[in-house]
Amino acid sequence: MSYEPSVIEAKWQKRWQDARIFEVSQDLAELKKKPKYYVLDMFPYPSGAGLHVGHPEGYTATDVIARLKRAQGYNVMHPMGWDAFGLPAERAAMRDNIHPAVITKRNIDTFRGQIQRLGFSYDWSREFSTTDADYYRWTQWIFLKLYEKGLAYLAEVPVNWCPALCTVLANEEVKDGKYVETGDWVEQRVMRQWMLQITAYAERLLEDLEGLDWPEGVKEMQRNWIGKSVGSEIEFEIEGSDQKLRVYTTRPDTLLGVTFCVVACEHALNQGKPYSFAKGSMQGAFTGYYAIHPLTLERLPIWTADYVLAHYGTGAIMAVPATDERDAAFAKEHQLPAREYDLLPKEQWPGVRKTQYKLRDWLFSRQRYWGEPVPVIHLEDGTLMPIPEDQLPVKLPDIDAYKPTHAGEPPLARASDDWLLVQLPDGRIGRRETNTMPQWGGSCWYYLRYLDPKNSNQLCASEWEQYWMPVDLYVGGVEHAVLHLLYARFWHKVLFDCGVVSTKEPFQKLFNQGMILAHSYQDEAGKYYYPEEVEQQGMDWLVKASGKPVKTQIEKMSKSRYNVVNPDDVIAKYGADSMRLYELFMGPLDQVKPWQTRGVEGVHRFLHRVWRLAEKELTDLPGSSDPALWKLYHKTLKLVEEHTLELRFNTAISHMMIFVNEATALARIPKEIFLGFVKMLAPYAPHLCEELWERLGQTSFVSIADWPVFRLDLAQDEEVVVVVQINGKRRADLKVCKGLAKEDLQAQALELVKHWMGELSPSRVIVVPDRVVNIVLNLTEK
Numbered sequence: 184m185s186y187e188p189s190v191i192e193a194k195w196q197k198r199w200q201d202a203r204i205f206e207v208s209q210d211l212a213e214l215k216k217k218p219k220y221y222v223l224d225m226f227p228y229p230s231g232a233g234l235h236v237g238h239p240e241g242y243t244a245t246d247v248i249a250r251l252k253r254a255q256g257y258n259v260m261h262p263m264g265w266d267a268f269g270l271p272a273e274r275a276a277m278r279d280n281i282h283p284a285v286i287t288k289r290n291i292d293t294f295r296g297q298i299q300r301l302g303f304s305y306d307w308s309r310e311f312s313t314t315d316a317d318y319y320r321w322t323q324w325i326f327l328k329l330y331e332k333g334l335a336y337l338a339e340v341p342v343n344w345c346p347a348l349c350t351v352l353a354n355e356e357v358k359d360g361k362y363v364e365t366g367d368w369v370e371q372r373v374m375r376q377w378m379l380q381i382t383a384y385a386e387r388l389l390e391d392l393e394g395l396d397w398p399e400g401v402k403e404m405q406r407n408w409i410g411k412s413v414g415s416e417i418e419f420e421i422e423g424s425d426q427k428l429r430v431y432t433t434r435p436d437t438l439l440g441v442t443f444c445v446v447a448c449e450h451a452l453n454q455g456k457p458y459s460f461a462k463g464s465m466q467g468a469f470t471g472y473y474a475i476h477p478l479t480l481e482r483l484p485i486w487t488a489d490y491v492l493a494h495y496g497t498g499a500i501m502a503v504p505a506t507d508e509r510d511a512a513f514a515k516e517h518q519l520p521a522r523e524y525d526l527l528p529k530e531q532w533p534g535v536r537k538t539q540y541k542l543r544d545w546l547f548s549r550q551r552y553w554g555e556p557v558p559v560i561h562l563e564d565g566t567l568m569p570i571p572e573d574q575l576p577v578k579l580p581d582i583d584a585y586k587p588t589h590a591g592e593p594p595l596a597r598a599s600d601d602w603l604l605v606q607l608p609d610g611r612i613g614r615r616e617t618n619t620m621p622q623w624g625g626s627c628w629y630y631l632r633y634l635d636p637k638n639s640n641q642l643c644a645s646e647w648e649q650y651w652m653p654v655d656l657y658v659g660g661v662e663h664a665v666l667h668l669l670y671a672r673f674w675h676k677v678l679f680d681c682g683v684v685s686t687k688e689p690f691q692k693l694f695n696q697g698m699i700l701a702h703s704y705q706d707e708a709g710k711y712y713y714p715e716e717v718e719q720q721g722m723d724w725l726v727k728a729s730g731k732p733v734k735t736q737i738e739k740m741s742k743s744r745y746n747v748v749n750p751d752d753v754i755a756k757y758g759a760d761s762m763r764l765y766e767l768f769m770g771p772l773d774q775v776k777p778w779q780t781r782g783v784e785g786v787h788r789f790l791h792r793v794w795r796l797a798e799k800e801l802t803d804l805p806g807s808s809d810p811a812l813w814k815l816y817h818k819t820l821k822l823v824e825e826h827t828l829e830l831r832f833n834t835a836i837s838h839m840m841i842f843v844n845e846a847t848a849l850a851r852i853p854k855e856i857f858l859g860f861v862k863m864l865a866p867y868a869p870h871l872c873e874e875l876w877e878r879l880g881q882t883s884f885v886s887i888a889d890w891p892v893f894r895l896d897l898a899q900d901e902e903v904v905v906v907v908q909i910n911g912k913r914r915a916d917l918k919v920c921k922g923l924a925k926e927d928l929q930a931q932a933l934e935l936v937k938h939w940m941g942e943l944s945p946s947r948v949i950v951v952p953d954r955v956v957n958i959v960l961n962l963t964e965k
Contacts, residue, residue, distance in 0.1 A: 186794040188758025192870040205304040220257040225659025229290035234297045236748040237699035241658045243766045246303045250866035254890035262633040263305040265312040269622035273553040283553040301759045309636045313625030320576035321642045323558040334380045344372040349587045350550040355666045379545040381673045396692040401664045410541025417534040419474035431496030435532040440503040440524035444474045444485045447493035460489040465516040494543045552585045552594035554619030593617040627674040657690040697774040701746035706731040711745040737777045760868035761787040767832035801854040816856045817898035859891040907932045908957040925950045932956035
């Protein structure tokens with residue numbers, strides 16, 4: 184029988200589903216007999232476009248790890264769910280006049296089907312969406328805990344208002360004056376909004392980074408976003424006024440170099456004088472005020488400029504143009520003075536020492552429909568009443584339109600009085616909060632709900648949290664390196680303080696997979712050509728077809744550039760196992776890589792070679808193959824295990840390819856070796872391996888078979904004893920593998936005799952492979 188992925192893969196996906204082999208036991212006593220491993224993907228937002236081939240890269244990586252860990256005897260938690268609230272579904276609802284819930288369900292069904300066709304070993308019994316009332320009930324419950332602790336509050340704050348979307352955005356969602364998701368322009372307004380006091384946890388968010396196994400670059404991004412600095416606050420008298428200008432500086436020693444002061448546009452000195460300057464410019468305006476230098480009593484003009492941030496420090500700075508680049512540029516633009524100065528001794532510094540953070544409290548209100556209702560009632564006297572816990576969830580009502588009201592209120596203000604107005608037991612009438620939570624809310628804690636998804640009495644039972652947490656491996660895109668991770672860590676610490684969780688941090692190890700890009704081909708007329716067609720026909724065909732010069736680029740997949748590759752198409756042609764293998768063979772997981780469909784053909788041929796190996800004579804007779812094959816098998820086993828656990832999937836696959844090439848050249852293969860190789864390959868190509876496992880007479884599933892046993896004695900190369908000399912005198916013997924490279928031999932020899940060398944360094948090292956290493960020291964050296 185030939186290798187037919189379409190037949191094999193459907194067969195084994197159904198068998199896995201029917202046998203429910205990837206579902207985690209609910210018997211905690213039984214679970215505790217084995218170690219745990221919690222491997223988690225950053226769960227996807229199910230858009231209408233479905234998956235493209237870039238999305239499954241991280242999912243494939245975590246699935247390989249999950250399958251390997253099961254084989255090694257771990258209880259593995261490997262769930263999947265959906266981050267489904269937010270603007271895209273709401274905008275689609277407004278465009279198509281369909282309820283967001285209907286759109287969301289349709290999108291989830293599409294995503295789930297595509298993911299399941301790839302054969303990932305998720306425990307689907309734990310699946311949920313953030314839009315499920317049974318889920319967001321607990322998102323609302325966490326909000327109440329924040330409110331009880333004074334960490335959720337209402338305030339009049341300057342906000343980023345997006346007129347196109349009629350909603351506010353967090354600072355983190357705006358770049359260069361535009362909403363990062365849509366490119367719509369954003370303007371500043373002052374509005375009464377819900378805020379979360381993440382700043383109360385700034386120091387802990389910094390300190391606890393140190394114990395995490397995260398990429399150093401991500402840690403640094405978190406540190407920079409929190410932006411801790413230790414400096415001083417200095418007060419300047421304001422001429423002709425009882426007010427004082429407080430400035431924050433990390434360099435109080437430069438006080439004698441100050442020639443003017445600058446305040447943010449939103450500073451109290453500018454009340455009634457709204458200023459608006461171009462972002463990134465050195466534009467500014469004189470406020471009409473003068474500050475008095477606290478030491479020299481000099482009059483210093485106070486200016487307004489956009490380069491001073493209202494939310495950092497005091498929103499005011501002392502400008503030292505002689506040594507500060509931005510101050511110098513501003514002074515040059517406005518013809519302000521600069522002067523040379525002496526540093527001020529520490530004992531003469533005025534004001535007090537103070538720690539500041541760039542981190543601002545989290546703007547938590549959204550003027551949207553498709554989000555979690557905030558569980559608070561506004562009373563007639565202006566006070567607030569949190570919804571009692573036993574009345575959660577506050578469900579989203581049906582409304583007649585998803586846009587704000589004519590009065591500019593959020594969409595939920597369109598709800599009927601039956602939902603909007605609440606009569607209290609004492610006869611008072613309250614009005615429900617009409618702002619909803621941002622999409623970030625539901626994604627802050629989902630990793631906990633997976634552990635106990637059907638619990639109607641608790642967010643997560645403590646016994647399950649204590650067994651499974653923290654997440655051992657968390658994989659997702661680097662685009663979430665700041666916001667999602669920072670917000671999730673904040674909520675987790677609040678839950679820790681509430682006694683709900685037992686760990687200070689949610690994600691012990693983090694890995695960011697690189698983006699998969701695609702080729703795009705565009706002629707001078709702006710017409711795009713499908714990459715697959717170009718791959719098949721060649722560039723000469725493209726030039727002739729276009730009749731014009733063609734620009735080739737590697738960029739993000741986009742429908743408008745005709746370069747989106749649908750995984751369903753790849754699976755239909757090559758099979759899910761080929762796609763899984765290619766996703767991980769393209770290059771290191773953390774690097775950006777271009778997709779090339781013809782590259783799938785190479786791994787597809789490799790799987791055909793594996794299939795044909797099973798058709799060879801598989802013998803159980805001892806000594807029925809070259810001992811070199813046993814050595815290669817055990818070496819491959821060790822390397823595949825090590826490289827897989829190190830997330831070096833491409834090199835693990837390379838070692839398996841080398842093994843198959845060697846085995847293909849032999850007339851017969853020991854059955855034990857081939858069965859071990861099938862186990863080895865199974866995390867990567869599970870469908871093919873299940874079929875071969877069954878055809879070789881094995882019972883149960885290879886997906887839950889034990890990992891092969893590695894034998895060091897069969898993997899070792901022949902050893903030799905190398906003499907290590909210092910200035911020709913024998914000092915030690917070094918046992919190494921025969922044929923060890925010169926540089927490795929030298930390094931081991933130097934390490935072995937370093938106590939003989941003391942502080943002396945070798946002037947020369949003479950290496951004769953497999954025989955001798957002579958270290959020449961200059962004995963006259965001190």
